[in-house]
Amino acid sequence: MDLFRKFEIxxxxxxxxxxLAVIWTGFHLMSGGSFLTPRNLWNLSVQTxxxxxxxxxxxxxxxxxNIDLSVGSVLGVVGMLVGVIQARWLPEAMGLxxxxxxxxxxxxxxxxxxxIGLFHGAxxxxxxxxxxxxxxxxxxxxxxxxxxxTTGQTVAPMDGRFRSLGGSVEGAIGxxxxxxxxxxxxxxxxxxxxxxxxxxxSFGFAVRPPxxxxxxxxxxxxxxxxxxxxxxxxxxxAPIARRVAExxxxxxxxxxxxxxxxxxxxxxxxxxTGIVMSFVARRTTFGRYVFAIGGNPEAAxxxxxxxxxxxxxxxxxxxxxxxxxxxxxxxxxxxATNSAGSLDELYVIAAAVIGGTSLSGGVGTIVGAMxxxxxxxxxxxxxxxxxxxxxxQNIVVGIVLVVAVWLDTIYRKRLK
Amino acid sequence: MNASGTPLVEMRGISIAFGGIKxxxxxxxxxxxxxxxxxxxxxxxxxxxxxxxxxxxxPADAGEIAINGQAVAIRTPRDAKDNGxxxxxxxxxxxxxxxxxxxxxLGREKLTPWGTLDDxxxxxxxxxAMARLNPHFRRFKEPVSALSGGQRxxxxxxxAIHFNARVLIMDEPTAALGPAETAQVGELIxxxxxxxIGIFLVSHDLHxxxxxxxxxxxxxxxxxxxxxxxxxxxxxxxxxxxxxxxCPPGATPGPGAVQGPGAAAGAAMPGGPAN
Numbered sequence: 001m002d003l004f005r006k007f008e009i010x011x012x013x014x015x016x017x018x019x020l021a022v023i024w025t026g027f028h029l030m031s032g033g034s035f036l037t038p039r040n041l042w043n044l045s046v047q048t049x050x051x052x053x054x055x056x057x058x059x060x061x062x063x064x065x066n067i068d069l070s071v072g073s074v075l076g077v078v079g080m081l082v083g084v085i086q087a088r089w090l091p092e093a094m095g096l097x098x099x100x101x102x103x104x105x106x107x108x109x110x111x112x113x114x115x116i117g118l119f120h121g122a123x124x125x126x127x128x129x130x131x132x133x134x135x136x137x138x139x140x141x142x143x144x145x146x147x148x149x150t151t152g153q154t155v156a157p158m159d160g161r162f163r164s165l166g167g168s169v170e171g172a173i174g175x176x177x178x179x180x181x182x183x184x185x186x187x188x189x190x191x192x193x194x195x196x197x198x199x200x201x202s203f204g205f206a207v208r209p210p211x212x213x214x215x216x217x218x219x220x221x222x223x224x225x226x227x228x229x230x231x232x233x234x235x236x237x238a239p240i241a242r243r244v245a246e247x248x249x250x251x252x253x254x255x256x257x258x259x260x261x262x263x264x265x266x267x268x269x270x271x272x273t274g275i276v277m278s279f280v281a282r283r284t285t286f287g288r289y290v291f292a293i294g295g296n297p298e299a300a301x302x303x304x305x306x307x308x309x310x311x312x313x314x315x316x317x318x319x320x321x322x323x324x325x326x327x328x329x330x331x332x333x334x335x336a337t338n339s340a341g342s343l344d345e346l347y348v349i350a351a352a353v354i355g356g357t358s359l360s361g362g363v364g365t366i367v368g369a370m371x372x373x374x375x376x377x378x379x380x381x382x383x384x385x386x387x388x389x390x391x392x393q394n395i396v397v398g399i400v401l402v403v404a405v406w407l408d409t410i411y412r413k414r415l416k
Numbered sequence: 417m418n419a420s421g422t423p424l425v426e427m428r429g430i431s432i433a434f435g436g437i438k439x440x441x442x443x444x445x446x447x448x449x450x451x452x453x454x455x456x457x458x459x460x461x462x463x464x465x466x467x468x469x470x471x472x473x474x475p476a477d478a479g480e481i482a483i484n485g486q487a488v489a490i491r492t493p494r495d496a497k498d499n500g501x502x503x504x505x506x507x508x509x510x511x512x513x514x515x516x517x518x519x520x521x522l523g524r525e526k527l528t529p530w531g532t533l534d535d536x537x538x539x540x541x542x543x544x545a546m547a548r549l550n551p552h553f554r555r556f557k558e559p560v561s562a563l564s565g566g567q568r569x570x571x572x573x574x575x576a577i578h579f580n581a582r583v584l585i586m587d588e589p590t591a592a593l594g595p596a597e598t599a600q601v602g603e604l605i606x607x608x609x610x611x612x613i614g615i616f617l618v619s620h621d622l623h624x625x626x627x628x629x630x631x632x633x634x635x636x637x638x639x640x641x642x643x644x645x646x647x648x649x650x651x652x653x654x655x656x657x658x659x660x661x662x663c664p665p666g667a668t669p670g671p672g673a674v675q676g677p678g679a680a681a682g683a684a685m686p687g688g689p690a691n
Contacts, residue, residue, distance in 0.1 A: 295511030
């Protein structure tokens with residue numbers, strides 16, 4: 001414990017990584033070696049993305065002692081609108097497969113989600129209606145609205161470039177780009193750590209011993225390289241690889257070609273979201289106010305924080321991220337359906353809570369919530385791999401949620 | 417103490433009602449630089465409500481506030497702080513989940529040139545401020561929930577005096593403290609007084625007030641019973657003011673004073689919200 005504190009390593013994070021390692025190894029052994037494969041982990045990264053993106057926003061919501069039950073339904077209605085925008089309106093205005101269709105659609109999704117979120121936030125912050133009720137109402141209203149957009153019809157197919165937001169073959173960036181991204185990530189992480197270290201030293205504060213700093217950097221670099229190699233080890237299926245090769249003018253050899261998937265676009269979106277939201281939570285006044293409100297709303301207000309505006313903006317951020325998740329989900333399905341996102345609110349809340357976000361407010365981390373999302377999704381896809389029936393899957397996930405929170409409660413008590 | 421010239425704070429005809437209950441009614445008080453004014457009264461007498469109006473927590477329904485003779489509008493805690501009015505609340509009003517520096521700078525964070533939080537600079541300043549108030553304090557990295565009562569009090573005091581306050585409001589500053597820490601707060605008040613800061617001291621502890629205050633203002637049922645220099649009245653006189661609303665000869669009666677010997681003492685109005 002003291003060692004963790006001294007070296008500024010979060011013990012809860014280490015615990016979650018250990019839990020993840022146990023789950024992954026367990027499934028790998030039980031499935032006869034088919035869990036820890038590039039293919040399965042690539043799919044896992046894609047499946048986790050939408051929930052992970054929304055979990056980042058849910059952390060802030062729960063930290064302020066509130067809840068958002070409406071994210072699944074908001075995802076549904078925004079997904080429908082985004083489907084209609086790109087499959088019906090934009091093709092009429094700009095022609096099919098216009099290069100900007102995907103961007104306009106994605107921006108529209110985030111704007112719509114943000115507006116819905118701000119509206120919820122205004123009701124909660126200024127009319128002082130409990131967030132549970134506002135978003136429970138939202139859960140019903142927006143699911144109904146999702147149906148009304150097309151009176152229940154599914155909208156398909158999506159724009160080709162937009163589809164890459166959801167992963168699949170179009171959304172795999174390939175080996176070269178993955179390496180470039182990995183190197184850029186390493187450079188950014190090392191630069192950020194060095195800057196933080198220098199800043200602390202300039203005020204004469206204690207920093208980690210150089211050896212520990214080097215070790216931490218080493219672990220991070222190794223992890224990034226490992227992840228790049230892992231996703232690059234997953235080849236495109238032969239027919240698609242052949243199409244890609246022919247499009248590039250490469251002749252198709254007898255034994256086939258190994259063309260890597262590389263990172264999936266939705267995973268990159270989720271990681272970038274996580275980094276941006278961590279920055280917002282830890283390095284901006286907005287994030288500081290969110291946590292202060294969670295710790296003591298009255299104190300925050302008496303300190304001159306405009307608590308209502310902050311709370312409204314928290315729901316605005318939640319809405320923008322839900323819009324982003326709606327893009328990922330719609331693109332991945334290659335269709336907008338009015339049932340998209342059903343029950344997502346529960347998975348998102350569970351991810352945040354498993355990730356150490358306290359429902360009594362004031363405590364939570366973005367990275368924890370993203371790991372929580374990964375743990376949830378690992379459990380589910382692992383059980384699918386083992387052929388566990390859906391009802392039993394739900395039972396297991398439910399039990400894990402309760403046990404995880406119980407363990408966290410014990411951990412917190414021992415901390416005091 | 418300088419009881420002549422322009423008052424540092426002048427509150428005139430302040431009233432506020434909550435759901436028809438007049439918690440503070442036509443109250444006028446003033447405070448001079450380097451003066452400590454003790455605000456006394458029962459629970460529900462309106463003293464905490466009055467100071468919450470000055471600290472911006474409640475906007476007054478009626479009345480005027482002047483700082484150094486200049487009329488100011490105080491509608492929010494931000495307005496009060498902008499006018500150099502700082503408050504140490506009875507509850508301390510600390511966000512338990514963040515550290516001392518984050519609490520001290522809450523709402524007026526130090527930022528880096530990029531507009532991000534400058535935690536290192538805030539911690540550095542906090543270390544200097546706390547070194548004066550509580551030299552043994554070391555737990556800068558921990559959330560304030562991990563601190564002792566006295567340490568939390570030091571953080572709340574540091575927050576109030578760190579930004580060059582001209583007016584300090586202390587609501588029951590010693591209620592949660594042991595004898596040694598209470599003495600420490602007393603020393604601090606004397607030191608701040610010498611720096612020319614005006615202090616409103618809200619307390620129900622008569623001994624504290626008689627030790628530290630220059631003047632007292634007694635409130636009952638939302639109105640001022642009377643005002644007196646501490647040297648002109650006895651503790652029994654003040655008790656009579658608090659309990660019976662009777663103004664002794666040494667004090668200047670206010671609108672809330674009971675008129676004549678036969679008047680029904682304290683039978684009239686219910687109290688305001690709990691203090």
